[in-house]
Amino acid sequence: MSKQNRVGIMGGTFDPIHYGHLVTAEAARTYFNLDEVIFTPAGNPPHKKNYTVTPAEHRYLMTALAINSNPFFKVSRVEIDRTGYTYTIDTLRYFAREYEKDTSLFFISGADAVLDILTWKDVQEVLNMCTFIAATRPGYPMEKLKQKLQEIKKLYGKEVYPMEVTGMDISSTEIRRRVREKLSIKYLLPESVEMYIKKHGIYG
């Protein structure tokens, strides 16, 4: 009998990617025994309307730099090469087609994203197609998260798995603000990404 392949998908805008994302993906890899984690920078995220998202190619390259030192991490262009708004359901359908039949997909997300999941496109199918992981994030305590997960279970009959992650109170919003205000972003994200931001004058 062939071994089940367990593939994690870490979705995000990654504008820019930071240690909160990387720690969460690594925690999911080890807790859920994943063979790999694929980072999928969003092309045109429908929900980030309050600011102009950095061009996808920059976000893709920053993600590639950030994951370089982890042999279990990969980055995919699937969302940035797709036209129109980026929806997770399309990404799951893509990976379900790409991989062999005996592959299980896991979608890794932070607590804030899960709290919004009822607004996602085809949410029932999203939950049917993958094991959905909800990582804690500072400011989104486990209790609040668990209540939401119960609501999801009632509405969709599907379990979303909570995962406690070492709290990293880092956000891309905060990093963008710090660059704008010429404050240090050292130790919030990999040095290679910090250098890339400087070199290309992003967020400045």
Ligand SMILES: Nc1ncnc2c1ncn2[C@@H]1O[C@H](COP(=O)(O)OP(=O)(O)OP(=O)(O)O)[C@@H](O)[C@H]1O
């Ligand atoms: N510090 C963190 N700890 C745990 N999960 C996180 C953290 N930062 C982001 N995530 C999760 O990673 C995924 C991608 O997040 P995203 O790219 O929007 O980063 P962000 O820091 O939340 O960005 P922004 O501040 O621009 O909203 C989401 O599921 C989000 O919940």
Ligand SMILES: O=C(O)c1ccc[n+]([C@@H]2O[C@H](COP(=O)([O-])O)[C@@H](O)[C@H]2O)c1
């Ligand atoms: O599919 C949807 O309708 C949908 C709506 C909002 C967010 N998502 C996904 O959730 C992930 C985290 O989003 P964000 O905003 O925190 O970067 C990312 O992969 C998004 O594409 C997906």
